[in-house]
Structures are given as C-alpha cells and as structure tokens.
Amino acid sequence: MNIQKTKPRLRSGFTLVELLVVIAIIGVLISLLLPAVQQAREAARRMQCSNNMKQIGLGLHNYHDTHKVFPPGWFNRGHLWSGRILPYIEQKNLYDTLLFGESDNWAPAGPNEDACGTFISAYFCPTMPLPQHYDSFNSIKNRVPMSYLGNSGTLSSADKVKQVNTSYGPLSLQALDQNGVIFGCKGMRFADITDGTSNTIAVGEAQTDPKFGKDGQAVDHWYIGSNQIDPCRCDGSNHGAEFSETVGSAAVKMNARLNDPSVSGHLLELSFGSYHPGGAMFTRCDGSVAFLPDTINFNTYQALFTRNGGEVNQGY
Template sequence: MTCLTTQSSRRTPATPCTAPSTARPTTSTRGFTLVELLVVIAIIGVLVGLLLPAVQSAREAARRMQCGNNLKQIGLGLHVYHDTFNKFPYGWDNRGMTWSGHILPQIEQANLYQTLIFQESGLGNWGTDDGPNEEACETVIPTYRCPSMALPLHMDYNGIPQRVPASYRGVAGTLATSDDTSTALPDTISLESLDQDGIFYACSKTKFRDILDGTSNTIMIGESYNNPKFVKDGQGMDYWYIGAPQTDPCRCDGGTGGTEFSEVAGVTITPVNAVIRAPLMSGRLMELSFGSYHLGGAHFLKCDGSVSFLTESLAEDVYDALGSRDGGEIPGEI
C-alpha cells in the first residue's frame, strides 16, 4: 500500500500509514416476543372474522342476481312459446311432459328437445333405463338451477339414477291443498283437478287473455326449497324438470291418474318457505309451498316477464292475489 503525503514548509512528524478497517459495524437484531406474536395473530383473526361475512354476503348477492336472471330467461322462453303457439305450455300432460320440457327450444336447449320421444311406452317412458327421455332428465340445465341450492347436481330418485334437481316450479294457483283428492282438505281441491286458478296445471292451455287480474299482478313461476332427503308424512320435498315418471299416468280429465304433481307445480295457499317456517304443517301442504335457499323469501316470475323477490312476511291476502289469474283481487303493496 502506498501512502501519499503533501509537502509543506513545516516539517511534521511522520504518521504511520494504516490500512482501512474491513470489519463491518455490528448491528443487533430483535425478533417478535411471544406477546407481540399473539397480538398480531389476534389482529389477523379479527380482520378475517370481519372480512369473511362480507365476502359471503357478496357471493350470496351474486347468486341471488343469477337466480333472478334465470327466471328472466325462463320468462322470455315462456313468452316466445306463447307467441309461437298462442298459449302457455301445459303444466304437465298425459305423457308426464312438464312445462319446463316444452320450452326447451325457447331457452337454447333445442338439441336436447330433439332427443325426446313423445310416446307412452318403450324409449318414450321416463323410467326406461338409458332411454333418451331419462337421459334428458339427467342433463344439467343451469337455467333451471339456483346457484344457492345446496344439492348435488345429480341424485338417484324415482328410478332415474342421475336425475337433476330443479329450483323452479309453475304456479298452479291458490286452491289445491294436496297432490291427491283423497288427502285434500275439506271443501278444497287437489292438483288432480282441472279447475285451477293459476297458470300451470294438468293439460292447461292458459293464454294471456285468461289473465284477467293483469300480467303484472299474477305470478307464474316460483322458486322452491328443494330437499328430496327431507320427508314428512310420506311426502318428499323434491322438485324436478322436463319429465316426471310419477306424473306420467295423468289423464288430464280430473280423475285419479298420476300423482306427485307438486314435483313441477306449487300453490300460494301455503306461505313462502313453509318447509323452514312452518315445521308443524302437514307434509301434503308443505310440499306445495314455494321457497328458496335465499334468506327471507324467494324469487317469483310474473306473467309480464318481470321478477320480484317476495318476502316471508308478505301478507297472505296479497300472496293469494298474486297466485290467481282471474280472482279479481287488487294486490296490495309487495
């Protein structure tokens, strides 16, 4: 190493030349104490506790919006069907075909509709193994499923191994108290009767001109709390689409052919979400009730194509007025 010095007029004592130090300054590091770590964990826990409900609420809001959009799509399909055939489809017919099957071409499911066989026997039967009608009932159609429904996509039910649960049913009206006339309440009718005051029932051919209460005052499709595993009084809370094996024997003459029409239609004689709110109600009435997996009510499609969320606290007379097409009522505030 060479040390450079400057000349000066005055001589100074020589200073030793030393090399620069290569040692690094020492720094002390300090970690979290146990108390500080516990505080941080507690803060994170509080933040997560505050954030999760907000995330869940946002997700449910999105699911509710999608559910309403499904009903709007169904409403559009029903209107197109009416424009084409000058009537709404049957609630169900004597082949067990339901309203949701009839409008498949109108909701962009024409290819699936073309596979159906319209006959009573052989491959046309809904219970024929590996038949096209059975396979149609095993096909997932997102338009017919609410995103909030807590059920698997497929269930083994009524002889259809991969049957797909549905979220929406037709409104048969306000009068029926059972699927079967033998179990209906006194002075009421069952879904076997052709004298319903709603839009969808056995071989119904309802037209816009029949909706005397006004299309904006009449509901035609409602959400349903589907839970096939819940059975009360021998009645399962199960709802399906396209075809129904148990409904198949229906003769559309007001007789006793067929059963379990509640799989595809409901009534407003029972309150919204009766499965949850009225546990003491008979199973025959309960399965006719509309409801949903949303908190506080359910979505309904009106005949004018609009969708409303009807709350569980809706007055009974207002709910009944919305359920009938020609009762002459003036629904109050929803």
C-alpha cells in the same frame, strides 16, 4: 491506539404478547371480512338465479307466441311444462330427442330418461346446496333436481283428493280448474290473466330437497318429465301422482319448512321458497323477476298467485 468496543446489536422482533395481539387483530379482520365475502357471493348467486328466471320467463312468452297459450303443467304422458319450453331456452337439440308417443315412458333407459339426467343450468339455482344428479331417484338415473315450480294458484293443498287439507285449500292438483297459470292439462292465455300479467306470478323458486321427507312425502322437484305423473288421464279423475314435482301452490306460506314447519309433508312440497336468505325469486307473467320477502303479508302473497281473483295489489 484506542480500541473501541462495539456494543452488541439488539435483535428487533415481536414479543409473545405482541404476537398474540397481532393474531387477535387478524382474527377480528377475518371475522369482519368473511360475512362481506359471503354476502358478495350470495349476491352473485342471486343475480344468476334471477337471470335463470328471466330466461324461463322469456321461454314462456316465446311458447305463448307460438302456441297462443302458456304450457300446461303436465300432459297425460308426464311431459312437464319445463320440457315443453326447452326450444325457447336454447335447448332445442335436447327437446328434439324426446319421445311423445303413448307407449313411451320416462324409465327405464331411453332418450326421455337421458334428458331428465341432462344438466340444464337455467333450471338450477346456484344457491341450492344440492348435487346436480341423483342416482336412480324414482327409477330415473342421474336425475337432475329442479329449482323452479309453476304457479298452480292458491286452491290446492295436496297432490291427490284423499290428501287434501281443506283448512289450506279445497282442491288437489288432480283438479283441472285451478286459479293459477301453470297446472295440469290446460294452457292459459294472456287474456285469461285478468288481474294483469305484472300482478300475477308464473313461476317461483322452491326449496328443493329430495332427501328431506315428512309423512312419506319427499320435497323433490324435477324437470322435463315424470314417470309418476305418467299416465295422467287429464280428466280430473283420481289418476296420476306427484304433480307437486313440477308446480307449487300458494295455499301454504312461502318457505313453509321455516315459517310453518308443523304442516304436513304434502303442503311442504307444495310450498314455494328458496335457499336465499329472507325470501325467494319469482317470475311474473309479464316476464319480469322479483324477490319476495318471506315476511310478505299472506293475503298479498296469495293475491299474486291468482290470475283472475280481482284483488287490488297493495304493494309488498
């Protein structure tokens, strides 16, 4: 009887070199995949931001249909354009809690302050890397930052007359005669936008950052109401402050913190911009939404912010 000896079975497995090669390949694949995933996420966030701005545009149109004008940027008691259109962006219940009397303010505690602390997704770009609430910022508790600013035009370079930089713009936001669409105390009509509603910006994004400051000026933007703007006399006098909480100016470049960082903090706060790479979203007066690259020619950029400048839009 022959007894055959069986050879021991060799175990298959990875050598150390093979294992390192596999790990290296996985690392390369991940490095290729992550940017694509991040781009897909940003594309989704940009689409949501565009939807927000479309909703704001529809709110402005519905407000105009009711009142025959666009909402002013603010009123004498600090009520902002973003608060006035609440009933037209499905926030009527919140709007109905607001108090509009002369004796009412935005802080301390009360329904107006509570409204400023109510999160409204349509006013918050999902790309903006900020908390949804800031505790007691400018005396208003749980205040929610705003991603979008009304278009005051191209003339203002500061909130107050004493801060004006005439190299950028001859006016402050205290002036009542701006060349944009949304600014202090005056409501513009469609008929006032002689450059055409498709050629004129109504609202744009801002690179809001309440914790960033320069020259004593924070880049803070808010919605519904402002205790710093209240009271404003609406007579063009040196009264009221921080109008740049709710409107911007094209006197300065888009994304000035990146593209013109040497300018004053007052101009930085007025700058439109965003946390999207390469530019920002804007709502035109006809309700359409466009993404403008921050490489846009500055003259073309400014022309989009004047309602009656007579410029010929060369495209962008």
